[in-house]
Amino acid sequence: MIETAGSPRQRAKEADMTVALAEAKSQTDFLVSKTVSRSKEDPNIRSGAQFVESLRDGRTVIANGREIPDVTAEPWLRRGIDTLAGYFDAQRDPATRDILTTVDPENGERISTCWLVPKTIEDLRRYDRMIKYSTYQSFGVFGRPVDYGPVKAISFVAWNHLIEKKEPEAIGKIRNFLKVGQRNNLTSADIIIDVQANRKLPMPQRAGRLRVVEERRDGIVVSGAKAGNSVLAQGNIGTISMPPPDPTMPEECMIWGAVPANAPGMRLILREPSITGRETSEDHPLDSGGEEADGILLFDRVFLPWEYVFSYRNPAIRDIYTTLGQFAFWKIANRLSYRAEIFVGAAQMIVSALGTDHIPAVRAQVAEVIAYASAVRGLMTAAIEKGQLTESGVMLPHPTFVTAGRLHAIQELPRIMQILRDLSGQGLIGRVPQSSWDRSDIGPLLDEYLPGNNMSARDKNRLFNLVWDMTCSPNAMRLALFENINATPAPALKEELFRSHDRSEGVAAIRRRAGIE
Ligand SMILES: Cc1cc2nc3c(=O)[nH]c(=O)nc-3n(C[C@H](O)[C@H](O)[C@H](O)COP(=O)(O)OP(=O)(O)OC[C@H]3O[C@@H](n4cnc5c(N)ncnc54)[C@H](O)[C@@H]3O)c2cc1C
Structure with missing residues (x-):
């Protein structure tokens, strides 16, 4: 059983276990x-x-x-x-x-x-x-x-x-950064994409570009802005890196580094919330667990010490954006593969609760969700099992399976979400809030009128509350937007597949069989 953060028992346990952090470094x-006390163990x-x-x-x-x-x-x-x-x-x-x-x-x-x-x-x-x-x-x-x-x-x-x-x-x-991250168990956000402005302008003319405005003996000073920055408001640090390659990118924008969420001069302007923070776990089983905040990050002469400027003015890095993103892309797609398994669970629960699982057309819809989940999961498993050791000695998942898996996962996701809505019928708009159900003049009637197949009316209502949070709520829509576009959208993934996939064996076979020299 996981103890909740901040519970009295948990706090008492920590007080026993922890020692004040002595290391000045x-x-x-x-x-x-902010330093925190650590456990001895x-x-x-x-x-x-x-x-x-x-x-x-x-x-x-x-x-x-x-x-x-x-x-x-x-x-x-x-x-x-x-x-x-x-x-x-x-x-x-x-x-x-x-x-x-x-x-x-x-x-x-x-x-x-x-x-x-x-x-x-x-x-x-x-x-x-x-x-x-x-x-x-x-x-x-x-x-x-x-x-x-x-x-x-x-x-x-x-x-x-x-x-x-x-x-x-x-x-x-980088090795020092990894040590600091390991020792402090930090959470990290991605600070990559430039803010949206006229894409026809060459980069040096975009006022919002993140750029070095001063080089000092002890580090650099940056100004400008970045978009997205998911979870930074709720996390510890962000890693700054270059946006996708742009031939007009000036060297002053070629920055890779890390920054704490409270760096002086940095302001995070959050988007409108998609939850209220008052949702109950009964009415909103998922949204009551919160959301990931995104926002625009403004830099006004933010200082980065050289120690945390991993790269600067290095065009070689600008040109390998997708290569350097590979590990992140795999993690994102792998998460999607497990979300897909959860979608399968939801589809099955819906048709069981409604007693529609004997209808061939309904079974076919569920089978589509299963096929989706199996394909994405299969590609992710292949990516792991066919992992490749880089020349620098790091094992990375196979890039083609990652890109193909991510492409399939994001292109099909809207259809999979629509299948869940479709399977639910009126269930999603027929949800009754707990406060109404708890009324003595209404609850007993709902209990009597709305039971599902081997499922009480109240439990069926709970199920559709969850499916709502997965497919319809503002928070679900925010997540769908995120999946669609974060870490490069589908057109760019197709370009990456075309660019990188080794198809020489197939091409050679075609040449031989067709008799082409
Ligand atoms: C909810 C959410 C969270 C996000 N979180 C983060 C984050 O944490 N960190 C971060 O760095 N970014 C984040 N992003 C930003 C995301 O990475 C970008 O939106 C994405 O890379 C697309 O870039 P853009 O929005 O600047 O598109 P734009 O350049 O403004 O282009 C708009 C659209 O035009 C098309 N297009 C443009 N150029 C091309 C091209 N070369 N090839 C093919 N199609 C093209 C695409 O359809 C694209 O979506 C987030 C976005 C969302 C929606």
Whole structure:
């Protein structure tokens, strides 16, 4: 049983177990906004309560025109923070500890699995088990869950042989970043995409481009803006990287680095919330667990020390955007594969509850959801089992299976969501709020009139509440938007497949059989 973050029992346990953090280095580290006490047993593994505490760091977040002094006290943000906190508690729970944490082979210390640099296929399988857990825990609502972690840094290690020619010192910085992340069990957001402005303008003329405005002896100063930034308001740090290749990109914009959520000069302007923060678990089983906030990040002369500027003015990195994104793309697609399994569960539950599972046309619809889930899962399994060791010694999932899987997953997702709505019939709009059901003059009648097939009327209502949150609610729509476009949209994935897939064997066979020289 996972103890809730901040429960009195949990706090008392932590008070017993923890010791004040003595290391001055961690206390002054640019990336570690707020130090937290650590347990003697597993110094690198934070509890949910410690994670929540780490977010009270003076960051500047603006929502609905208001500055939020403490994100953990803002109801709609707090719900999601609590869901993330549950993941940290699960890292300490004996039942899930070995899935979510790993003993670092280099020093024997337990670290969050997501901060492990994968060296073998077994490491990728370990990752897969972790992603499965986190997807079932949150139902995949977070596109940047805790276990998304340092994906870009790991890719950086993997492709160091392409980077080191111009920046031999980069690998040392990345390894230090990984150590700091491991020791502090940090959550990380992606700060990649430039804000939307006239795409016809060459990049140097776009006022919002993130660029270096001053080079100092101790680091760089950046100004401009970035879009998306999912989970940054509810997390610890962000990794800054370049947007997709643009031949007009000036060197002042070629920046790879890391920044804490409370960096001075940085302001996060959140989009409109898609939940209220008052949802009950009965009426909204999923939305009551919160949402992942996105927003526009404004940089006004933000300082980054050289230690956390992994790369600067290196055109080689601009040109390998998809290569460096590969590991992140796999994690995203793998999460989608487990979301697909959850969709299968929902389809089955709907047709069982309504007693429509004997109708051939209904069975065919469910079969489509099964085929979708099997295809995506199969591709993800193939990506792991056909993993490739890079020249720099990191095991990465097979890129073709990742890209093809992600393309299939996002193109078909709207249709799969529509099948669930279709199978539900009136169920989704016939949902009755708990407050109405609890009325003594109404509840008994609903109990009598609405029972399903081997399912009480109340349970059937709960099921459709969940399916609503998965397919219709504003939060479900936000997630659908995210899946569709984050980490490059479908047209770009097709271009990537065309560019990268080795089809020489098939082409040779055609030539031979057709008799073409
Ligand atoms: C909910 C949500 C969360 C997000 N979170 C993050 C995040 O955490 N971090 C982050 O960095 N980004 C994030 N993003 C941004 C996302 O990565 C971008 O929206 C995506 O990469 C597309 O870029 P754009 O929006 O700038 O598209 P634009 O460049 O404005 O183009 C608009 C559309 O035109 C088409 N198009 C444009 N150029 C091409 C091309 N070369 N080839 C094919 N089609 C093209 C595509 O259909 C594209 O969607 C998020 C987006 C959403 C919706």
